[in-house]
Amino acid sequence: MTGERYEADRLHGLSKAGKPLLVRYDLAALAKAVSKKALAERSGGFWRYREFLPVRHAKNVVELGEVMTPLVPLPRLARALGAGADTILVKDEGRLPTGSFKARGLALAVAMAKELGLAHLAMPTNGNAGAAMAAYASRAGMRSTVFCPADTPDVNVREIALQGAAVYRVNGLINDCGKIVAGGKEAVGWFDLSTLKEPYRIEGKKTMGLELAEQMGWELPDAIFYPTGGGTGLIGMWKAFEELEAIGWIGARRPRMIAVQASGCAPIVKAYEEGNEHAELWPNAHTIAAGIRVPVAIGDFLILRAVRESGGFAIAVEDDAIVAAQEAVAKEEGLLLCPEGAATFAAYRQALKDGRVGPQDRCLLFNCATGLKYPMPPAELAIDRHRPIDYAAIANAKAP
Numbered sequence: 268m269t270g271e272r273y274e275a276d277r278l279h280g281l282s283k284a285g286k287p288l289l290v291r292y293d294l295a296a297l298a299k300a301v302s303k304k305a306l307a308e309r310s311g312g313f314w315r316y317r318e319f320l321p322v323r324h325a326k327n328v329v330e331l332g333e334v335m336t337p338l339v340p341l342p343r344l345a346r347a348l349g350a351g352a353d354t355i356l357v358k359d360e361g362r363l364p365t366g367s368f369k370a371r372g373l374a375l376a377v378a379m380a381k382e383l384g385l386a387h388l389a390m391p392t393n394g395n396a397g398a399a400m401a402a403y404a405s406r407a408g409m410r411s412t413v414f415c416p417a418d419t420p421d422v423n424v425r426e427i428a429l430q431g432a433a434v435y436r437v438n439g440l441i442n443d444c445g446k447i448v449a450g451g452k453e454a455v456g457w458f459d460l461s462t463l464k465e466p467y468r469i470e471g472k473k474t475m476g477l478e479l480a481e482q483m484g485w486e487l488p489d490a491i492f493y494p495t496g497g498g499t500g501l502i503g504m505w506k507a508f509e510e511l512e513a514i515g516w517i518g519a520r521r522p523r524m525i526a527v528q529a530s531g532c533a534p535i536v537k538a539y540e541e542g543n544e545h546a547e548l549w550p551n552a553h554t555i556a557a558g559i560r561v562p563v564a565i566g567d568f569l570i571l572r573a574v575r576e577s578g579g580f581a582i583a584v585e586d587d588a589i590v591a592a593q594e595a596v597a598k599e600e601g602l603l604l605c606p607e608g609a610a611t612f613a614a615y616r617q618a619l620k621d622g623r624v625g626p627q628d629r630c631l632l633f634n635c636a637t638g639l640k641y642p643m644p645p646a647e648l649a650i651d652r653h654r655p656i657d658y659a660a661i662a663n664a665k666a667p
């Protein structure tokens with residue numbers, strides 16, 4: 268925001284102005300240290316991009332079997348919507364450790380916490396980030412404490428606890444949980460790993476941009492639909508593209524960045540539409556897509572900058588459209604999305620209809636977590652094996 272600079276290899280939270288700090292690299296040295304060819308020969312997931320990441324010493328890397336997440340096309344739905352074959356690609360982040368893209372940011376933040384000698388980490392969460400912090404902190408032998416809204420899906424709260432964090436349900440939203448973390452810094456002595464309140468989670472999320480560029484042969488898609496809460500991933504990918512262009516690995520053509528929110532919590536969409544640089548707190552935030560129920564984002568201006576610089580837009584979708592999108596992708600394509608991931612498909616459908624994206628545009632949607640962690644519609648067919656089986660009824664049965 269202010270352009271001030273701070274020294275590397277020190278512990279940092281926010282800047283003096285209370286704004287996020289971004290890691291800067293010696294890009295000329297980076298370009299000499301690694302080539303596309305060398306990268307292609309490495310196996311594994313996001314730790315392959317080590318030259319683009321802030322961890323200095325390999326001993327501080329914290330691993331849980333990270334993988335490169337696949338790009339899954341939705342050809343049947345593309346055809347049904349009148350879009351070109353292979354125009355809709357889903358990057359399925361549900362395959363990462365702890366089942367969500369939060370693994371990327373938290374692996375980096377925990378590794379840097381290890382490098383900088385921290386012992387106790389804390390954060391507010393809507394579920395997935397807390398689980399990733401708990402897992403990576405336990406892996407690194409660190410203590411962790413998590414605060415989440417009381418209505419966070421039970422499976423998330425339990426996995427956080429099982430993976431070693433002390434987790435508290437709070438009768439409020441994520442920003443209320445954030446205040447508790449901020450308040451405990453002095454009293455308990457933990458380090459605050461909240462979204463964008465330290466510089467390294469975004470470096471982990473940046474690897475989504477590096478990875479998809481590499482997977483697509485260093486040709487970027489026309490548009491990226493990103494389910495936006497704190498917006499770390501959107502900001503991180505934009506940063507990745509800037510770094511890749513600076514070292515000459517990609518050209519100037521970049522994707523349009525599309526911030527997807529739910530109609531019940533759409534502060535970024537409102538700020539985008541009103542032409543504002545910052546977003547106001549969204550009152551009475553509600554949506555079934557818990558991960559994007561973020562009423563206020565500290566990196567609002569960075570999200571809005573990336574959206575505008577890229578020629579993208581911000582779009583809100585109704586909960587009903589999210590449910591319908593999840594069902595369509597699961598039933599037509601066999602891919603189970605989380606509600607936040609489903610929101611990106613709902614937004615794509617909406618944008619295609621109103622002409623904001625064209626039928627030949629290659630669009631990349633983020634499925635940010637495994638659908639298996641979320642409540643699903645009931646499956647009620649049953650058979651009493653002690654009675655005659657009505658095979659005629661079974662033969663005619665359709666999925667509900």
Ligand SMILES: Cc1ncc(COP(=O)(O)O)c(C=O)c1O
Nearest residue numbers: 395495496497498499500558607
């Ligand atoms: C499943 C899911 N989707 C999306 C988000 C939002 O991510 P970001 O904070 O990068 O905008 C979250 C964050 O909690 C999440 O858990």
